[in-house]
Amino acid sequence: MLYSEKVMDHFANPRNVGEIADADGVGEVGNSKCGDIMRMYLKVENDVITDVKFKTFGCGAAIATSSMATEMVKGKTISEALKLTNRAVMEALDGLPPVKVHCSVLAEQAIKAAVADYYTRRGIDPTPIVGKIPECEEGHCGV
DSSP, rough: OOOHHHHHHHHHHHBSSSSSTTTTTEEEEEEEETTTTEEEEEEETTTTEEEEEEESSHHHHHHHHHHHHHHHHOOOHHHHTOOOHHHHHHHHTOOGGGGGHHHHHHHHHHHHHHHHHHHHHHHOOOOHHHHHOEEEETEEEEO
């Protein structure tokens, strides 16, 4: 399995790792059956994601996609962050092996789950804004 230099860099030197204690939104996707679990933390001010951190339990591709996804949404508005796709994350990493595409899907879903939590904490139903976040099925996390 061949990984791009960008994937290797984000795996070896992941950006935005950690937790935000007073996060405005926290999203967790994946499950132990998949082997990959991602948790994203958002800090939001005036509809802009001012900080984002992640904790990922999973393979190198899962860590790299989490890292890249956080880089891509930091400083963006919530609506811009919701437009982030797994394809955009993969392209930013110069591609992923087909067997690892589910990792980029998880990264996209983790951002959406954190945004959904952000709205829920404010008493706003997130479903019309974020959509339904697919559950992780046995070995196929939303793919």
